[in-house]
Amino acid sequence: MRLHRNLCFAVIDGLHKIFNEGDYADKVVQSLLKRDKRWGSRDRGFIAETVYEIVRYKRLYAEIADVKAPFDRDNLWRMFAVWATLKGIKLPDWKYFEGTPTRKIKGRFDELSKNRRFSASIPDWLDELGVEELGEEIWTKEIAKQNEQADVILRTNTLKTTKADLQKKLLDEDIHTEYIDGYPSALKLPERANVFQTEAFKLGFFEVQDANSQRVAEYLNVSPGMKVVDACAGAGGKTLHLAALMENKGQVIAMDIYESKLKKLKIRARRNGVHNVELKVIDSTKPIKKLHGKADRLLIDAPCSGLGVLRRNPDAKWKLQPEFIENIKKTQSEILSQYSKMVKPGGQMVYATCSILPSENQNQIDNFLTSPEGKDFTFVKDKKILAHKSGFDGFYMALLKRNN
Template sequence: MRLHRNLCFTVIDSLNAIFNDEEYAGKVVEKALKRDKRWGARDRKFVAETIYDIVRWKRLYNEIAGTKDHFTRDNLWKLFAVWAVLKGIELPDWKYFEGTPVRRIKGKFDEAQSTRAIKESIPDWMDEVGVKELGEAVWSRELTALNLKAEVILRVNTLKIDIATLQKFLRKEEIETEKVRDNPTALRLTERKNVFLTDAFKRGYFEVQDASSQLVAPFLQVQPGMRVVDTCAGAGGKTLHLASIMQNKGQIIAMDIYAGKLAQLKKRAKRAGVHNVDMRVIENTKVIKKLKDSADAVLIDAPCSGIGVLKRNPDSKWKLQPEFLDTIRATQAEILSSYSRMVKKGGKLVYATCSILPSENQDQVTSFLKSHPEFKFVEDRKILPSKSGFDGFYMALLEREN
């Protein structure tokens, strides 16, 4: 592979925005890909994947380069050099790479394999939490899986098209997909491409949604005609999935504390042909109280650490702080207690997170059931990245008896 200056400069500028200006990697990559309209698919792929690679392996590369967590422009070039050497890419004769110790970089990489937190490129505190909650063996397996690149998974919008027809439609747009086992609405891209530019996307034939995330809405066991509440709807990925399962019949109340996210949901719902969703901003507790004992089914896709989706959001492990875990666990317990009041007698509740930590998952459910005897445990599902190949998720189905 031959390195091109304009592409490399874009990577360095992007890393500066992520590491020094604390911008989100996803937004930075999105902006970077618009930098030069002349770039082809290969150029865009290089920029996006290199940025994500260096963000993902930030600690490991930092240890090898000896840059001591100081991300000056010179040091960002050193991290880039480490990335290139470990990828087997020949460094060009540029001033930024003068004196790059190729042999030493490879030796340092070998040395780093003996320390898990450095080898897997995570903060020490996160490694300690993972070992404490999951044990050495499981945590090590999950870290390795979480450092793999996330695949692009589509969810077929069954309100408009079936899975086989969508595959044919996408093939005409030169996008090849394959079905995902045990997931009737999921398609995996065989080669990463920008699906948002396709006619199929504009027609609302699919949404981009990880295969694990696609299992949450069906877990709630909704039926057409029900009254369903999606309490932490965000931009509405699971809301739209619920609508398709319900065949646009009944009512879905999509709630969130952020009006901006619900505005995004409104646009997505229009494209998807969804018209049974009522959006409500949670401005105070009155919004919850008005719905007490009224829902056939309630989904709580709770805010969490996001440790199960590190492969998709690698920069989050550098933004996440240990004290946040205590705060979010308290928030989860509060949300579960408050929002469960909307479930009517005989109704169902699903509590879900994109975390693999028991303290955010089954421990929360156990604690909730002890203080809310009106609910009974039905079943739960733990999805580990090492076993599924997809994001880490947890979901528990509860039923209100009285």
């Protein structure tokens, strides 16, 4: 591979924004890809994948390059040189790469790879937490998997098409997909492509959604005609899936504390041909109280650490702090206590997170069931999904039933 100066400069600019200005990696990459209209898909792919790779292995590359945060541009070029050397890419004769100790880089890599905190490139506190909650063996496998690039997975919008027809439609647009056993609506891309530019996307035939994320709505056992509440809807990936499973019949009430996210959901719902969704901003306790005892089904896709989706958000491990995880656990507990009151007698509720930590998952359910608010609920089943076992994102989901 030959390095091109303008693409490398884009990578360095992106890393500066992520590491030094605290910008989110996905937003930075989106912005970088619009910088030059002459760039082809290979150029854009290089920028996106290189930025994400260096973000994933920030601690390892910084240690090998012998640089410390905050990283000035010379430091970033040194980290880039480490990345390129380890990839077997010949460094061009640019001033940024003068004196790069190629042999030393490979030796340091071999040495540091024996230490999980460097090989998986994670903060000390996070490594300690992972071992404490999951055990050494499982944590080692899981955090290694979380450093791999995530697959692009599509969820067929069954309100508009079938999986087989969607696959044909995408093939007509030169995008190859594969079925995934056990995931009825999912298609996987063997090679990355910009699916958002396709006619199929514009027509609302699919949404991009991880395979295990697609399990959550299915876990809720919805039927057409029900009154279903998605209490932490966000931009609505699971809301839209619920609407499709309900065949656009009945009512899905999508709630969130952020109105901006619900506005995005409104646009997505229109493209998806979904018309049984009602949006409600949680700006006080009133919207929740009005629904007490009225929901046939309730989905609580709770805010969490996101440790199950680090493949998609590699910068999250550098932004996360121990106090955030402690605070989010309190929030999860409060949400369970308050929002569960919306389930009517005989109704069902799913509590889900994209975390792999038991303290955010089954421990929360155990605590809820022994609380005054949880005494009316019965545990039905739960599912703990780890990325290294499933091949897709890490998730947890628990199904509870409210007693008659």
